[in-house]
Amino acid sequence: MSQEGFGDLFSRKRAAQAGVGFAVALAIIYLLAVGVGLDRLIEVLTRAELRWVAAGALSTALCLVAWARVWQIVLRVVGFDVSFRKLVVTFYAATFANYVTPLGQAGGEPFIAYVLSRDTEASYEDSLASVVTADLLNLFPFFSFAGIGFAALLYTASLPTQVRPLALGLGAMAVGVPVFALVGWRFRFWLGNAVLRLAAPITRRVRFLSLASLRGRMRDLNTAFERIADDPWALVHALLYAYVGWIFFALPLYFAGLAIEAELTLLLVFFIVPASTLAGLVPSPGGLGGVETALLVLLVGLAGLGQAPALAATLLYRVESYVFGLVAGGVAALWVVFRN
Known part of the structure; x- marks a missing residue:
């Protein structure tokens, strides 16, 4: 990737947006800490066993490596x-880039595809098709683990009232996302023509975009998706790594519990992590503020913690997941700029 790519990410406007997002999110976290009692919180944190925190950070590192492998398999399919x-x-x-961009968790695929295309020989269309496919593959374990945990909770006890909206949100996504993907694939040509009709008035008013170039890019993107769909065994292979990645993605919460001598069952963790991830769709970098609030509610309501x-x-x-990913990713971003 060129320096211009990350230069756009680190522009003053983007830096200001991210700074405001971090400030608001940290203020929310501070208010949560004040609400539960700062002295009591500090007391619990000072007794935390750092070896389990390190284990959680290692788990996050392995998670990202497994998901990078999903990328590699899908990219290999497109050549x-x-x-x-x-x-x-x-x-x-x-x-x-995803972690520092407000709403990056909700829609960072185009930017990630740009990063991938600038740092490899893949075209932007191939990169975008690969990133979207990898994200869809990662949703299968997301819903699988959430469903297993949800079923276990229903079997053992009723869900608290404050947790039901998150459970309903997971259920809606479990049904809605696969249906949306299947409908989008089935009617991809109709959707493509609809996009071109909507874009036509815009292309007549701007110089840097033409209807012909947009049609060509959409055709290339569809070709990339079709090449991926024609190799189901590669998708199964990638899906296995997606499941491995999600296991390592959830384990840091389990290790965080061990660090403060609060043993959380894996079934509970497999429900809480996906449920809290929904809160990551808030317009703040990495879902800061929203994820913490959701986790607090879930751990109190479901795990019975104080x-x-x-x-x-x-x-x-x-710290094990987001902060570690932010620091390690920042070092990687600097290295990507350096090696180019």
């Missing part, structure tokens, strides 16, 4: 055999 070592660094850098231990486990989990 690009990228060095895995190089692709891991690119994936970490793209994760950093508010101070629940917030302590939440903060340790976010």
